[in-house]
Every structure is written in C-alpha cells, then in structure tokens.
Amino acid sequence: MSTPVSEKLKAEVKKLNFYYNKIQALKQVNLTIAENRITALIGPSGCGKTTFLRCFNRMHDLYPNNRYEGEIILYPDQLNIIDSKVDPIEVRMRISMVFQKPNPFPKSIYENVAYGLKVRGEKRKSILDEKVERALMQSALWDEVKDRLNEHSFNLSGGQQQRLCIARALATDPEILLFDEPTSALDPTATSKIEELIIQLKKEVTIIIVTHNMQQAARVSDYTAFMFLGEIIEFDKTEKIFTKPSKKLTEDYITGRFG
Amino acid sequence: MLFEDNQIQEIKKRIAQNKLRDYLFWILGLFSTLIGFVVFFTLMIDLFIDGFTRLGWPFLISYPSRFPEKAGILSAWVGTTLVMIVTTATAVPFGIASGIYLEEYGKKNWLTQMIEINMNNLAGVPSIIYGLLALGLFVYFLKLGESILTGGLTLGLLILPMVVTSTRESIKSIPNSIREASYALGATKWQTIKDHVLPYSMGGILTGVIIGLSRAIGETAPIITVGALTFIAFLPSPPITITFPFISFKWLFDPFTVMPIQMFNWISRPQKEFHLNAAAAGIILLLMTLIMNGIAIYLRYKLRKKIKW
Numbered sequence: 001m002s003t004p005v006s007e008k009l010k011a012e013v014k015k016l017n018f019y020y021n022k023i024q025a026l027k028q029v030n031l032t033i034a035e036n037r038i039t040a041l042i043g044p045s046g047c048g049k050t051t052f053l054r055c056f057n058r059m060h061d062l063y064p065n066n067r068y069e070g071e072i073i074l075y076p077d078q079l080n081i082i083d084s085k086v087d088p089i090e091v092r093m094r095i096s097m098v099f100q101k102p103n104p105f106p107k108s109i110y111e112n113v114a115y116g117l118k119v120r121g122e123k124r125k126s127i128l129d130e131k132v133e134r135a136l137m138q139s140a141l142w143d144e145v146k147d148r149l150n151e152h153s154f155n156l157s158g159g160q161q162q163r164l165c166i167a168r169a170l171a172t173d174p175e176i177l178l179f180d181e182p183t184s185a186l187d188p189t190a191t192s193k194i195e196e197l198i199i200q201l202k203k204e205v206t207i208i209i210v211t212h213n214m215q216q217a218a219r220v221s222d223y224t225a226f227m228f229l230g231e232i233i234e235f236d237k238t239e240k241i242f243t244k245p246s247k248k249l250t251e252d253y254i255t256g257r258f259g
Numbered sequence: 260m261l262f263e264d265n266q267i268q269e270i271k272k273r274i275a276q277n278k279l280r281d282y283l284f285w286i287l288g289l290f291s292t293l294i295g296f297v298v299f300f301t302l303m304i305d306l307f308i309d310g311f312t313r314l315g316w317p318f319l320i321s322y323p324s325r326f327p328e329k330a331g332i333l334s335a336w337v338g339t340t341l342v343m344i345v346t347t348a349t350a351v352p353f354g355i356a357s358g359i360y361l362e363e364y365g366k367k368n369w370l371t372q373m374i375e376i377n378m379n380n381l382a383g384v385p386s387i388i389y390g391l392l393a394l395g396l397f398v399y400f401l402k403l404g405e406s407i408l409t410g411g412l413t414l415g416l417l418i419l420p421m422v423v424t425s426t427r428e429s430i431k432s433i434p435n436s437i438r439e440a441s442y443a444l445g446a447t448k449w450q451t452i453k454d455h456v457l458p459y460s461m462g463g464i465l466t467g468v469i470i471g472l473s474r475a476i477g478e479t480a481p482i483i484t485v486g487a488l489t490f491i492a493f494l495p496s497p498p499i500t501i502t503f504p505f506i507s508f509k510w511l512f513d514p515f516t517v518m519p520i521q522m523f524n525w526i527s528r529p530q531k532e533f534h535l536n537a538a539a540a541g542i543i544l545l546l547m548t549l550i551m552n553g554i555a556i557y558l559r560y561k562l563r564k565k566i567k568w
Binding site for chain 1: 331450
C-alpha cells in the first residue's frame with residue numbers, strides 16, 4: 001500500500017490481523033505513523049479502532065485467547081512490538097497510554113505521576129521531583145496543583161484527572177503516546193484544553209489518537225485513518241480526508257450519513 | 260384521557276391496599292429487628308449482673324482453682340491470646356495469598372472452578388469436623404502435639420475460607436481500569452498487585468478477617484477435639500528469654516486452654532459460684548472480641564478513607 005506519509009517514520013504497521021479468540025477484529029491493517037505527528041483513528045463504534053490502538057502497547061496480552069498476526073515495526077530499532085518473543089512490558093515501557101475514562105490511582109497527585117518512574121526502579125527523590133514537575137508542566141496541570149501535590153487525586157475535577165493521567169503517561173518519556181478517546185467523558189471546556197495540550201505535545205512525542213468525534217480528529221491530527229469493520233478504508237493527510245476523501249464510504253461517514 | 264368515576268375508585272382502593280402492605284412490612288421489619296436487639300441486651304445484662312461481682316484484677320491474674328472465689332482466668336486468656344496470634348499469623352497470609360492467586364493469577368479452568376466450589380463448601384463445614392481433621396493431621400500425623408500451635412492452626416483452617424472469600428470479593432471490586440493503568444505504565448503483575456490491588460482492597464479483606472477472627476475466638480468444639488486441657492495451672496513458656504537468641508518459640512508446643520473451654524468447665528459444675536465465674540469470663544471474652552474488632556475496624560476506616568470508586 002502506498003503511504004501519504006513522506007516524513008520520518010516512527011512506526012509501521014504491516015498486514016496486522018488481530019483475533020479475539022476466533023473472531024477476527026482487525027483485517028490486514030497497514031498504516032504508517034510519522035514521527036512527532038498526530039495520527040487519528042476514526043470510524044463508527046465497533047470498527048476496531050480501539051482494538052487497533054491497544055495493539056501498540058500489547059494491552060491485549062492481559063487477557064487470554066487474543067492473537068496477533070503481522071508486524072508493528074517500531075523505529076529506529078525496527079523492533080516488531082507484537083512479536084510474541086518481545087516482552088509486552090518492554091513495549092509498554094516505551095509506549096504510554098491515556099485511557100477513555102480518567103483512571104488515576106487512588107493515591108496522591110505526586111504518587112500518580114511518579115508511579116511509572118518507580119516501576120522503572122527510580123528511587124532518587126531529586127530526579128522524581130524533577131520529572132514529576134516536568135510532566136505536570138507538559139500536561140498544563142502544574143499551576144493548578146503545584147501547592148497540593150500530596151493531595152488525593154480524586155479531589156481533582158474530571159478534566160484535571162485526565163490531564164493527570166497524561167502527566168503520568170508522559171513522566172516516563174515515552175516514544176509514542178496513545179490516546180483512547182481521551183475526551184469522551186469530559187465537558188467541552190475540559191475537552192478543548194486537552195486538545196490544545198495534545199497539539200502541544202507532538203513536539204516531544206509521536207501521538208496516535210482514537211476518537212469518534214470527527215471535529216476533534218480534524219482539529220488536532222496531521223494524518224487520519226478511517227476504519228470500518230476492522231479494516232482501514234482510507235488513510236491520508238487529515239485535510240485531504242476531510243475535504244476530498246477518495247472513498248465513498250469515508251465521505252458518507254464524515255458527512256454524517258452513517259455511524 | 261378522562262377516568263370514569265369507578266376507575267378512580269378502583270385506583271384508590273388499590274393504593275390503600277398497597278399502603279396497608281407497606282405498613283405491615285414496616286411492623287414486621289421492626290419486630291424482627293427488635294427481637295435481635297432485645298435478646299442481645301438481655302444476654303448482656305444477665306451476663307453483667309452475674310459476672311460483675313467476680314470481675315477484678317485477681318480474677319485476671321489467677322489460675323483456675325477448686326475454690327471458686329480464688330479461681331481466675333489467667334491461663335485461659337493467655338491461651339486464647341496466643342492461639343489467636345497463631346490463627347491470625349496463618350489464616351491471614353495464606354488466605355490473602357490464595358485469594359490473590361485465584362482472582363489474579365489462576366486461569367479460569369476446571370481446577371480453579373473445583374477450588375472455588377470447595378472453598379465455598381468449606382465455609383459451611385461444621386467446626387467439629389475441622390477438629391477431627393486437625394486431630395488426625397496436626398496431632399497424629401504431623402506430631403505437633405496437643406499444643407497452642409495445633410489449636411491455632413485448627414482455627415486458622417476454620418476461618419481460611421472466610422479470608423479467601425472476602426479477599427476475592429474485594430479484589431473483584433477494584434475497577435479493571437486501575438489495573439490497566441498500572442500495566443500500561445510498564446508494571447509487572449506483581450507490581451500491580453503490591454502497589455494497587457492489595458492496598459485498595461485491604462479494607463474489604465480486613466472485614467473478612469474481623470468476621471473470621473470473631474468466630475474463631477469463640478470456638479470450643481474443635482479446640483476440645485484437638486486436646487486442649489480443661490484445667491491448667493501454669494503458663495506457656497515465655498516468648499522472650501534472657502539468654503541468646505532472646506526469642507523462643509517453645510510456647511507454640513505447650514499445652515493450653517482457651518476462654519470458652521474454661522467457661523464451659525465452670526458452667527458444668529454444680530456450685531453456683533462457679534457459674535458466676537463463667538459469666539465473668541464471658542464478659543472478658545466479649546471484651547477481647549470487642550478490642551480485636553475495634554482494632555480491625557479502625558484499620559479499615561483508615562484504609563478506606565482514602566479510597567472511593
């Protein structure tokens with residue numbers, strides 16, 4: 001498949017098939033992920049976009065009877081991250097994820113952000129402090145929480161909790177950051193904050209975002225892949241997808257004729 | 260839509276009927292609650308009136324005696340305390356560990372299903388059966404003797420299913436999104452369990468432990484079966500020694516008695532004075548249970564304050 005991406009690649013998906021037990025959820029998916037760009041996955045409910053996203057950090061390995069086929073090559077070292085010989089923990093150390101519903105740990109704000117670093121064995125207080133501060137700055141939460149880092153994370157509002165989860169994911173310097181419908185549980189103000197943040201973040205990290213909000217995809221992403229029934233129907237530069245889609249199905253979806 | 264007169268009458272009648280049922284149930288509920296309440300209070304008051312005169316320091320630091328006014332419960336409460344220590348030290352870690360295994364590690368197959376069914380059945384086995392099992396296993400087979408260790412292990416076995424079940428239930432109540440958050444950061448299974456699953460479910464686990472220990476402290480049948488003494492006028496060896504290594508576990512293998520047995524022993528004597536002793540011992544036993552529960556409830560409160568889903 002020819003690719004619209006002419007920039008430096010961060011990852012490349014080749015003929016990916018994915019099975020939940022015997023049910024095939026992804027069919028021959030090919031995709032290229034440009035470095036320091038935002039790639040959006042759109043499509044109607046049940047089209048497999050979240051399933052696809054969760055392949056990138058091997059989340060499916062947590063549950064039995066899931067099976068991958070094909071390759072997801074991570075550059076620059078060309079690691080096939082879905083190879084069963086590759087440890088999913090190693091993959092998750094390099095690729096972070098932000099979930100649909102804010103899911104902070106029931107611990108303090110500080111402990112939430114520092115957890116990824118603690119998992120990696122970091123114990124030095126000075127380094128933890130520094131990285132926690134940097135991550136909270138990056139997620140535009142620092143000014144709101146700098147005086148109450150030891151407060152419980154559940155005292156934050158929904159939007160703040162989601163930004164806390166972004167900070168938590170950023171603290172470990174991931175190469176790719178995955179967003180699974182990060183604003184679907186948030187109000188419009190919190191949503192626009194998160195969107196701004198995502199655009200800011202692409203300077204530092206490659207981003208893949210699943211969204212069922214087409215305006216959101218149009219606003220934030222550089223590339224968009226439209227998925228339907230486990231297949232990628234069309235993949236192109238975002239403006240092209242939303243102005244001159246080449247497939248009838250894509251056009252029908254983005255104009256709201258179905259989905 | 261307009262109702263006809265007789266339809267409105269019909270509805271009113273229906274409402275009146277429903278309200279009557281409402282009222283009847285309220286009466287029934289109140290009555291049932293009161294039964295429990297009244298019986299409990301009668302018991303408490305009766306116990307206090309009988310036992311109050313015997314309570315006091317000498318009662319706590321005297322050994323049993325054939326003179327009721329000299330008899331005390333020293334060996335009994337020390338025995339109960341030590342047996343409960345052994346019970347807690349075995350049932351809690353093993354129970355929590357198996358609960359975690361079944362919930363987080365064990366794949367859902369026929370083996371775990373079997374274990375689950377067994378676990379549920381074990382919780383309903385009469386305690387005397389545990390006594391027989393323990394007699395065969397700990398006393399005759401493992402030759403642990405008619406000791407504190409045997410008693411503690413027996414009661415530990417008895418409450419193990421409760422600890423396992425409550426562990427599993429509270430682990431189940433942790434949202435999966437929390438586990439996924441931890442795994443997504445690169446945590447291993449054990450890191451996820453140790454840093455998240457266990458701390459967040461500790462409140463629920465403690466509830467199971469409270470219920471289990473409260474049951475264990477009052478058990479008599481299995482303890483008699485494994486050969487606890489009914490009359491004992493010495494204490495187990497001290498756990499701390501003046502010579503190296505300063506800690507001794509010899510007490511584990513010493514003979515013992517527990518509070519319920521002491522009470523049973525006194526109540527089965529013909530003299531009225533011994534019955535008073537039994538009542539006084541009952542008050543102390545209740546107090547011990549209360550202290551134990553109090554500690555656990557306090558811990559649970561501390562742990563739960565921070566967590567709300």
